[in-house]
Amino acid sequence: MKIVALAGGVGGAKLAHGLAQILPPEDLTIIVNTGDDFEHLGLYISPDLDTVCYTLAGLANPDTGWGRVNETWNAIANIEKLGGPNWFRLGDQDIATHIERTRRLKEGQSLSQITRDFCKAWGVRHTVLPMSDQPVRTIVETDEGDLPFQEYFVHRRCQPRVKGFRFDGVDSAEPTAGAREAIQSADAIIICPSNPWVSIDPILRVLFPNSYPLTPIIAISPIIGGQTVKGPAAKMFAELGINPSALAVAEHYENFLTGIVVDSVDSELAKQIRIPTLVTDTLMKSNADRARLAQETLHFIGNLP
Numbered sequence: 001m002k003i004v005a006l007a008g009g010v011g012g013a014k015l016a017h018g019l020a021q022i023l024p025p026e027d028l029t030i031i032v033n034t035g036d037d038f039e040h041l042g043l044y045i046s047p048d049l050d051t052v053c054y055t056l057a058g059l060a061n062p063d064t065g066w067g068r069v070n071e072t073w074n075a076i077a078n079i080e081k082l083g084g085p086n087w088f089r090l091g092d093q094d095i096a097t098h099i100e101r102t103r104r105l106k107e108g109q110s111l112s113q114i115t116r117d118f119c120k121a122w123g124v125r126h127t128v129l130p131m132s133d134q135p136v137r138t139i140v141e142t143d144e145g146d147l148p149f150q151e152y153f154v155h156r157r158c159q160p161r162v163k164g165f166r167f168d169g170v171d172s173a174e175p176t177a178g179a180r181e182a183i184q185s186a187d188a189i190i191i192c193p194s195n196p197w198v199s200i201d202p203i204l205r206v207l208f209p210n211s212y213p214l215t216p217i218i219a220i221s222p223i224i225g226g227q228t229v230k231g232p233a234a235k236m237f238a239e240l241g242i243n244p245s246a247l248a249v250a251e252h253y254e255n256f257l258t259g260i261v262v263d264s265v266d267s268e269l270a271k272q273i274r275i276p277t278l279v280t281d282t283l284m285k286s287n288a289d290r291a292r293l294a295q296e297t298l299h300f301i302g303n304l305p
């Protein structure tokens, strides 16, 4: 079965890793959000792409989910000592990724080409693609004004109240060629348990600007028992006046979703969802959990009416 997975950062990367443990490289393409990308310290940072690649490569920091395992922090400590910005924690190994990516971008290479080369160097055999090679920038509209995503997420620790979202550049951003081809030949599209508002919506806007494909599209709810494992998705739903729940996730995607996977704690709520629903344990604490959830999701897709 050929699968396209749409992923944001940490939660998305975990399911992508589960799928990669099961599917051969030719059957899995992971299309990643780049709305969180930004320039910092003169470097081009692509947090979700790096999180997905590091996770697939077994290089991710298990404590944070982002950044590198066995990391050291000498560069950022010295930047701090010199009075530079230290709110975005770049580790020493991670900085090498950003320096080399920035160098190649300046040479005129595309983000997708660079990602392909980096994946090869890190031993990632499945295809990881940015959603677009053109810039899309997520802006969080808050009661304290419009904030670029990382400013809201990391610098302001998601504290400002959310009023809406904007994806600057989205109307002129083209999907990467590989993404287009993968979608055309996919048997199913899996929306990983990433934030619907800021991780998945930008990808959907780039890939499907006018209409959705007929391919089955299945989402895994990132909301479990009204809360998120990580990140501000539940807070965002609440601040936008929507009760955060797996039902709200199903309704968020209702125009095109074929099926949804929700956690066992939401089994009662699942009865209110009007599309095929798989109820199972969706918390991914170990590599085995990731593979099991991926396997169950593929089985669910295989048995869809």
Ligand code: FO1
Pocket: 008, 009, 010, 036, 046, 047, 048, 050, 051, 066, 067, 087, 088, 089, 090, 091, 094, 150, 153, 154, 199
């Ligand atoms: N998230 C944080 O909460 N604090 C950080 O200092 C931070 C640094 C960082 C460095 C590199 C990288 O690839 C990711 C990093 N993240 C950090 C995570 C990132 O901002 C978010 O997880 C994503 O943008 C949301 O998916």
